[in-house]
Amino acid sequence: MRVLFAGTPEVAIPSLRALVDAGFDVAAVLTRVDAPVGRKRVLTPSPVAVAAEALGLPVLKANRFTTELIGALAALDLDAAAIVAYGGIVPPAGLAVPRHGWINLHFSVLPAWRGAAPVQHAVLAGDAITGATTFRLEEGLDTGPVFGVMTETLEPSATSGEVLERLASSGAVLLVQTLAGIDAGQVTATPQAGEPSLAPKLSIDHARIRWSDPAPAVRRRVNAVTPEPGAWSLLDGQRLKLGPVRPASVGHGASADVAVPGVLAPGAVRLAGREVLVGTGTDPLALGEVQPAGKKMMNALDWARGAIARGELVFE
Incomplete structure (x- = not known):
C-alpha cells in the first residue's frame, strides 16, 4: 500500500515509524x-521532518494546500494518506x-x-476513559466515519503530556491496523454515534489556576x-509556574514546621x-514543583522555605 504521511509534532512520530x-x-x-x-527565533524543522529525514523519506513542507502541492501529491499515485496532528x-x-x-x-x-x-x-x-480513533477525513471538523477505536483508563494523577505520550504509541498500532485492513478490504467506516463535544486549543489564560475552585477541579486544570x-x-504580581499537584497527605489539623488551620483560604x-499546601475552595492541595519568574523549575519545599521566611504567601 502506497501512502503519504502527514504530521508535524513529536506525538506524530510513533505513527510514522510504525508505518x-x-x-x-x-x-x-x-x-x-x-x-x-526559542528566544533567538531560530528557524527549526518540525520533529516529523527531522524523523522523516533520518528514515530517508522524501519531505514536503507546506502550511496550506496550494495547487502546486495538490499536483505534487497526485503525482505520487497514492493509495491512502495517513494524517496525525498535521496542523x-x-x-x-x-x-x-x-x-x-x-x-x-x-x-x-x-x-x-x-x-x-x-x-x-x-x-x-x-473523563474516566480516553482513547484514540481512526476515521476518514472529510470537510467537517473531525466528523468523518470511524474505522477503529482503542481506549484506556484516565487516571486522576495523569497529565495531558503523559496521556498523549501513551496514546501516541497505542494509536500508532491502531493506525497501522486500520490501513492494513483497508488494504485487505476487511475494514469499513461507520458513522459517528453520540453527542459530540468540542476541544479547542487551550490558551495561556486557560492555564491560570483559580484557587477558589474545588480541589479536584484545580488538580484537573493543572x-x-x-x-x-x-x-x-x-504571587505578588509575578507569574509562578506550577507542576502537578496532589491531595495533601497530612490531616487538616496536622502541624510540623507551621501549623495548618482546619481550612486554608483559597x-x-x-x-x-x-x-507545601495551598488552599482551594475545598481541601488543600500539595505542590510538587514550582518555577519562579526567571528561574528553573524547583522543588516546592525548597522554594517555600525561602519564600515564607519573607512573609505570608497568597496566590492571586
Whole structure:
C-alpha cells in the first residue's frame, strides 16, 4: 500500500515509524514549514521532518494546500494518506487525491472532543476513559466515519503530556491496523454515534489556576495544561509556574514546621511537615514543583522555605 504521511509534532512520530516498520510504502512525508523556535527565533524543522529525514523519506513542507502541492501529491499515485496532528486543513481537492482517502488518527473517542486539544479537554473534564480513533477525513471538523477505536483508563494523577505520550504509541498500532485492513478490504467506516463535544486549543489564560475552585477541579486544570501551556498563578504580581499537584497527605489539623488551620483560604500557602499546601475552595492541595519568574523549575519545599521566611504567601 502506497501512502503519504502527514504530521508535524513529536506525538506524530510513533505513527510514522510504525508505518515504516510495518512495511508500508511511504511515498513522502508532508509536514509544516520550518518555524522559529526559542528566544533567538531560530528557524527549526518540525520533529516529523527531522524523523522523516533520518528514515530517508522524501519531505514536503507546506502550511496550506496550494495547487502546486495538490499536483505534487497526485503525482505520487497514492493509495491512502495517513494524517496525525498535521496542523492544517485539507481542502476537498486534496481529500480526493488518495484512492482510499485520508485516514486521521485522533486522540479521543469520537465524537467526544473534536478539535485541536482532545487530551487536554478530557483531563480537564475528569473523563474516566480516553482513547484514540481512526476515521476518514472529510470537510467537517473531525466528523468523518470511524474505522477503529482503542481506549484506556484516565487516571486522576495523569497529565495531558503523559496521556498523549501513551496514546501516541497505542494509536500508532491502531493506525497501522486500520490501513492494513483497508488494504485487505476487511475494514469499513461507520458513522459517528453520540453527542459530540468540542476541544479547542487551550490558551495561556486557560492555564491560570483559580484557587477558589474545588480541589479536584484545580488538580484537573493543572494536569490538563501540563506540559503545555503550563499551569501558573500570580504571587505578588509575578507569574509562578506550577507542576502537578496532589491531595495533601497530612490531616487538616496536622502541624510540623507551621501549623495548618482546619481550612486554608483559597490561594493561601502553608508549610505542613514536608508538604507545601495551598488552599482551594475545598481541601488543600500539595505542590510538587514550582518555577519562579526567571528561574528553573524547583522543588516546592525548597522554594517555600525561602519564600515564607519573607512573609505570608497568597496566590492571586
